[in-house]
Amino acid sequence: MKLYNEHDPAPNPRRVRIFMKEKGIDISLVHTPITKRAHKSPEHLARNPLGQLPVLELDDGTCISESVTICRFLEDLHPEPNLFGRDAKERANVDMWIRRIEFRLMTPVGQIWVHTHPFTAAVATATMGKQFTDYGEANRKIVDSACHLFDKELGNRQFFAADRYTVADIVAQSTFDFARFIGVDIPENATHLRAWYDRVSARPSATFDVPEALLAAARSARG
Ligand SMILES: N[C@@H](CCC(=O)N[C@@H](CS)C(=O)NCC(=O)O)C(=O)O
Known part of the structure; x- marks a missing residue:
């Protein structure tokens, strides 16, 4: 898995990085600089047609965007510590x-x-x-x-x-x-x-x- 990421202060990629730290998950980060418009490149638009970050790319090529959706997906793979609610x-x-x-x-x-x-x-x-x-x-x-x-x-x-x-x-x-x-x-x-x-x-x-x-x-x- 890879996380297409932007450095701080970008808030949405940071959500996923905080979530990963809380869970102890290690995923390789691919810096996609917004200032260089890398998020609007044809390669990135193929990952996320909105041209936004973060995007989680799975090993089979599936791309998941939306920070909370990515976190929810990671919670399913790594249920503990629970961060989305137990009941x-x-x-x-x-x-x-x-x-x-x-x-x-x-x-x-x-x-x-x-x-x-x-x-x-x-x-x-x-x-x-x-x-x-x-x-x-x-x-x-x-x-x-x-x-x-x-x-x-x-x-x-x-x-x-x-x-x-x-x-x-x-x-x-x-x-x-x-x-x-x-x-x-x-x-x-x-x-x-x-x-x-x-x-x-x-x-x-x-x-x-x-x-x-x-x-x-x-x-x-x-x-
Ligand atoms: N709802 C999305 C928002 C994503 C978003 O707006 N990301 C910013 C970086 S923090 C971005 O890519 N901005 C560039 C743009 O919208 O063109 C999420 O939660 O991931």
Whole structure:
């Protein structure tokens, strides 16, 4: 098996790498640099017609994309430690939280990235004619309200979907780290969410290795 991968801060490949570390799975990584448009090459489009990362290629050539789908596939092959839920109720909770995190947090963070960040200006202009900065900025409110919803929930338990770490925490963690990279922080007063963030960031799987030069470029590009 091979995982077509991109380095940090790309959040979606990172989800799979965190998941692999939590499970102790070793899969060879193939660096597919987005900055060189390797994800839009004919070879990669044959693996994933959306031209996105990550993609898991099986030994028989089957290609699986979508980070959560790849994780679910790996869970079937390596059931322990369990990260998707042990029974129907846990599995439903994990799935419910993944969907909430994807739609209420990842989607608006993505819109802020695409419509306000200088790094994406050229791609936004090529695909949509321009960056719709007002729309991008408006998404900050949606992120803020998601953070307060999550904060309230995390006042009642240690992790997103259960009283133990699951893949829902991985989806949230990778999204929050990417959000911070683009200048969107967890609100100061979301203290339960901040405590959760510190908890998951302390795990050995949580390495986030964005080169200092890239962090500095992102900071200075934002002004
Ligand atoms: N829903 C997909 C999203 C994949 C995705 O957006 N990946 C980013 C890298 S983090 C990408 O390939 N972006 C380039 C593009 O969309 O053209 C997943 O969970 O894997």
